[in-house]
Amino acid sequence: DNAAATIATAATSLPRMEPFNLQMPGYTTEALARAIAPVNVVIDSFLNDAAEQSLDGLSQEQFVSMLISISKQNNDDETHNTVIREGEIDWKSIDFVPSHRYVRKLVLRYTSRLEERNIELEDDNLAALVCHFSMSRCSNLPDPTQSCIATFRIPLLNHDNDNDPSQSTIKTNDILRIRTYPHHNDVGVAKVWEAGACLAEYIMRNPQYVKGRNVVELGAGVGFTGLVAAGVARAKSVHMTDYTEACLDNLAYNICENGGWLMGRDACLETVTVVSKLMVFNCYPYYFCYLT
Numbered sequence: 001d002n003a004a005a006t007i008a009t010a011a012t013s014l015p016r017m018e019p020f021n022l023q024m025p026g027y028t029t030e031a032l033a034r035a036i037a038p039v040n041v042v043i044d045s046f047l048n049d050a051a052e053q054s055l056d057g058l059s060q061e062q063f064v065s066m067l068i069s070i071s072k073q074n075n076d077d078e079t080h081n082t083v084i085r086e087g088e089i090d091w092k093s094i095d096f097v098p099s100h101r102y103v104r105k106l107v108l109r110y111t112s113r114l115e116e117r118n119i120e121l122e123d124d125n126l127a128a129l130v131c132h133f134s135m136s137r138c139s140n141l142p143d144p145t146q147s148c149i150a151t152f153r154i155p156l157l158n159h160d161n162d163n164d165p166s167q168s169t170i171k172t173n174d175i176l177r178i179r180t181y182p183h184h185n186d187v188g189v190a191k192v193w194e195a196g197a198c199l200a201e202y203i204m205r206n207p208q209y210v211k212g213r214n215v216v217e218l219g220a221g222v223g224f225t226g227l228v229a230a231g232v233a234r235a236k237s238v239h240m241t242d243y244t245e246a247c248l249d250n251l252a253y254n255i256c257e258n259g260g261w262l263m264g265r266d267a268c269l270e271t272v273t274v275v276s277k278l279m280v281f282n283c284y285p286y287y288f289c290y291l292t
Contacts, residue, residue, distance in 0.1 A: 034151040060123035089125045091132040099148040142183035152176045188247035200228040207233035223254045237271035
């Protein structure tokens with residue numbers, strides 16, 4: 001009761017936040033795929049981008065290019081040249097960042113859209129990928145131990161002008177990596193939850209509410225919001241916690257995995273922690289931040 005009263009008292013002392021106009025910016029199809037957005041959302045985005053073109057071989061080639069862009073080999077020139085020779089792609093050599101299963105769903109959904117419009121599969125590389133997935137041993141049964149990696153290119157804010165997010169820049173190779181377990185029984189590790197993503201975007205747009213403060217995130221899930229608070233808004237410290245051991249272990253992994261990302265933004269690793277012995281609320285699907 002005393003702890004709850006302390007949090008309530010601290011919350012009332014915070015500056016009044018302006019209402020958040022939930023109008024999401026236009027994300028690229030690649031960004032949506034990297035973030036493991038719902039398959040239909042990614043495909044609709046791609047088709048909207050190609051709305052002025054017919055769904056011919058050209059747009060199929062663009063779809064293949066998008067798939068290559070979310071592969072681990074994308075930023076490795078030597079490996080990139082190994083898997084793509086004379087225009088032909090060796091799909092067996094490619095390891096997709098989200099997961100093999102997720103990219104397989106993207107491909108099947110895209111080709112089904114082509115079939116609905118009686119459009120033939122004309123791109124040789126796309127046809128080879130469809131064949132590759134049909135021959136691969138990818139079970140349709142959910143596997144709770146199978147992880148995915150959601151990746152985000154987060155703007156690097158100009159902290160001389162916190163109130164103007166338009167002054168932010170994106171470092172090309174500066175990628176935040178979040179491990180999730182889409183089929184795990186523990187919902188906390190299943191994905192970057194919409195409420196957490198929304199709060200993270202609010203923090204990016206309004207870093208002044210977090211900058212220089214001590215932050216405790218209750219119900220941190222996979223840690224995306226807390227990492228944004230530390231690496232983007234430059235909170236003084238960020239302590240993340242959740243209810244289950246699976247969540248706490250995955251939180252620790254994601255913090256360690258993004259150590260370079262945090263240091264590249266002048267965040268002190270010692271001030272970004274996982275706290276296991278803290279009053280924890282089972283707060284899904286809501287997210288709470290306690291700031292001092």
